[in-house]
Amino acid sequence: MKIAVYIILMMNFSLLHAGLFDSAVEAYNNEDLKKAYQLWEKSANDGNAIAMYNLGVMDFNIQGISSALDLPAQWFEKSSKQGFSLAYVELGLLYETGMGVDKDHKKAFEMFSIAAEENQPLGQNKLGEYYENINIEKSILWYEKSAKQGNIASANSLGLIYENLEQWEKAVFWYKKAVAHDLESLLPAKKKNFLNDGKTLNNLRGAGWWVDTSIDEALLTAQFNLARFYDHTQSEYNNREKARYWYEKSALQGYDVAQYNLAYLYTTDDGGAQDYKKAKYWYEKSAKQNNYSAMYNLAYLYSNGFGMPRNAIEAINWYKKVRGDSQFLSYEKIAIIYYEGSGIKQSNKNALFWFLKSAEKGLLYSQIYAADLYQDKNLDTFSYEHSFYWFLKAAKRDNAYAQNRLAMMIYYGKGVDENREEAKKWFEKAVENGSKEAIENIKKYYN
Structure with a gap:
């Protein structure tokens, strides 16, 4: 550390x-x-x-x-x-x-x-770090020397090491040593x-x-790791109630990931403490620290009215802020809100705009929705060619719905030259992937 x-x-x-x-x-x-x-x-x-x-x-x-x-x-x-x-x-x-x-x-x-x-505990901690990837026994030796002098980071590292070694009892022992310090x-x-x-x-x-901060990273990290251990371990130590307790300890010190995990536990029935209002509270705390996963889940709560009245505008605002792995999935969610008119004026035009943003990044269902919406004759974006382009993208990913729709477009020559043999190939692919509609289309057009 x-x-x-x-x-x-x-x-x-x-x-x-x-x-x-x-x-x-x-x-x-x-x-x-x-x-x-x-x-x-x-x-x-x-x-x-x-x-x-x-x-x-x-x-x-x-x-x-x-x-x-x-x-x-x-x-x-x-x-x-x-x-x-x-x-x-x-x-x-x-x-x-x-x-x-x-x-x-x-x-x-x-x-x-x-x-x-x-016997300087920080020096011992650093030696533990240096040896961790090359000599685990020496790493443990130096971490233990440091931890026995009260070094939180070293005790936490020992907990992680023993957790990875699946030595659960020792992992819990050192995590508890790390969190034993009374912050107040x-x-x-x-x-x-x-x-x-x-x-x-x-x-x-x-x-x-650190004397110059109000939040101690070593302690809140150890609290988080103990919580995470109780939350996810496949051993007899799995305990969601204890996980919530230690997530909250870390969350109260401002650790955004702990705030997110605590909120997530409150959205589930695990441990018997589902509480959407508390989930919203902690997601919001985490989101305000630029935790993108928290932003995404907070937007989800707003869009579905969990723990609060449904608020599509707030949902869209939070979805727009998401970056990282969930950014384009968030764009898809915005598109669905407009497409369904969930708490906001229905707009296929806005839906297509957002579906395209995520479709261009490879999201399958956005590609399919975009393909469908390009056939909306009420929009000035109507285009069989663009519809064909996106159905082809999705069809190549073995989506049965897209394959059947693509086959129909090829059969009738919409957005592409008419080619009934090529259409049949796509109908057959759709059948292979479970499309009952494609089965009926083959009977209708080729028998």
């Missing part, structure tokens, strides 16, 4: 530097970045490793005296040489991404290894600027906490 860089505001330094460091902390909190940088620089020149680290972070975030990309690495290296293990982690991240230094995975691994050997009790600690013991914030960072 990517670990964000942040300012450590701790008092792990000699009394000689305490006043200077305190002043730097105060200046930083007052957003006087220039003064904070100057004070930490003085403290760093006196050998303070934490000050060196903070300068690296400020330069990384372009809060220092220069935007030079190599400055963070210089400060982190100085801090690491003073024995501050977290600086090795940051150096490793820089080498891993090539930010301010030449990208060098071997060097990154070396930095993470030093941090891990010094830790938030106050996250907001503190520095602590007298010089360790607590470092440990929070090691546990996967």
